[in-house]
Amino acid sequence: MKIGILSSGGDCPGINATIRGVGKTALLHYHMKVVGIHNGFSGILSNNPKDIQVLTERSLSGILNLGGTILGTSREKSFRKLINPDNAESSSIIKKRYEELGLDCIVCIGGNGTQKTSALLSSIGLNIVGIPKTIDNDVWGTDITFGFDTAVNIATEAIDRLHSTASSHRRVMVVEVMGHHAGWIALYAGMAGGADVILLPELGYDINKVSSVLTERERRGKPYSIVVVAEGLETPDKKKRPTDYITKKIEEMTQIETRETVLGYIQRGGNPSPFDRNLATRLGGHATELIATRQFGRMVCIKGDKVDSIPLSEVAGKLKLVTPDHDLIIQGQRMDISFGQ
Ligand code: F6P
Secondary structure, three states: OEEEEEEOOOOOOOHHHHHHHHHHHHHHHOOOEEEEEOOOOHHHHOOOHHHEEEOOOOOOOOOOOOOOOOOOOOOOHHHHOOOOOOOHHHHHHHHHHHHHOOOOEEEEEEOHHHHHHHHHHHHOOOOEEEEEEOOOOOEOOOOOOEOHHHHHHHHHHHHHHHHHHHHHHOOEEEEEEOOOOOOHHHHHHHHHOOOOEEEOOOOOOOHHHHHHHHHHHHHOOOOOEEEEEEOOOOOOOOOOOHHHHHHHHHHHHHOOOEEEEEOHHHHHOOOOOHHHHHHHHHHHHHHHHHHHOOOOOEEEEEEOOEEEEEEHHHHOOOEOOOOOOOHHHHHHHHOOOEOOO
16 A cells, blocks of 8 residues: 655644654555655645655654654645535546555544545545644544643743742733633643633633732732633634733733733644653554554544544534533632633
């Protein structure tokens, strides 16, 4: 068999470990041929020979701990528009290219958008296996995605560091972490970093409640506070950065000096944690096993402590969000940590 591997959507730590997991298992265990497709789905259609790279044991060496993706990535939306399951003709260019490349399957490493595109490709008859990745941890159908643990480690370290400067200046520190739709990083890093207020897009918040929590802390002699905000939090001013609004409002309403920190892409860069490397290796290996046994149209996933897979059609278009009954939220509330309600 000959398989192609691509990474699509925002990068995250652990993609290279996955490419290595898929590639080495395919080469060494199943004796398949492996090519890397550069720059996401667009690499399939680019007709640039440099976008198709034969992957060998040698080219897959030394990448386990590397951040980013050796194959490059791109957003999938414009490619997705070319696929119309109701019109075979419209997608024929993609099928033709797949055949020209002599592929038996494409392994698509990506987040929600990628899995949606993968499901469409599968519905027009291509053999596809999806592997979920995103620091946001919001891919439906898997308990966890690689990249998340690394991002939580980075964000937690940042929050730890903010404690000392917040304390020295007796300030409120508002820190924004990634999470466009889902507050998983805010929840996990906020709790691990000992935040006093954690605001998640899923739960909403009342700015009056947030302010009174901070005023009350000051009254009880707590000289500083840490507020963790997910980037997807909605604000009345619809500003791109929720921290702008939250920081201004807190200072205005509490009269406590307040500063903001936006962690941004730092959370996505650099080496994956050991946990993410092993998760990526397990998912990559399982994806290759699915190919070898011709179980296409599926996304590998983690259920409890087991590696499993589910149909791509079940994943497409859904998000895995934080729910109010999550035990970290319940436990946090019992310890007087505010979630803005
Ligand atoms: O990959 C998910 C994510 O990290 C989101 O949290 C964030 O909104 C988005 O990527 C931003 O990525 P880009 O600017 O690369 O589109």
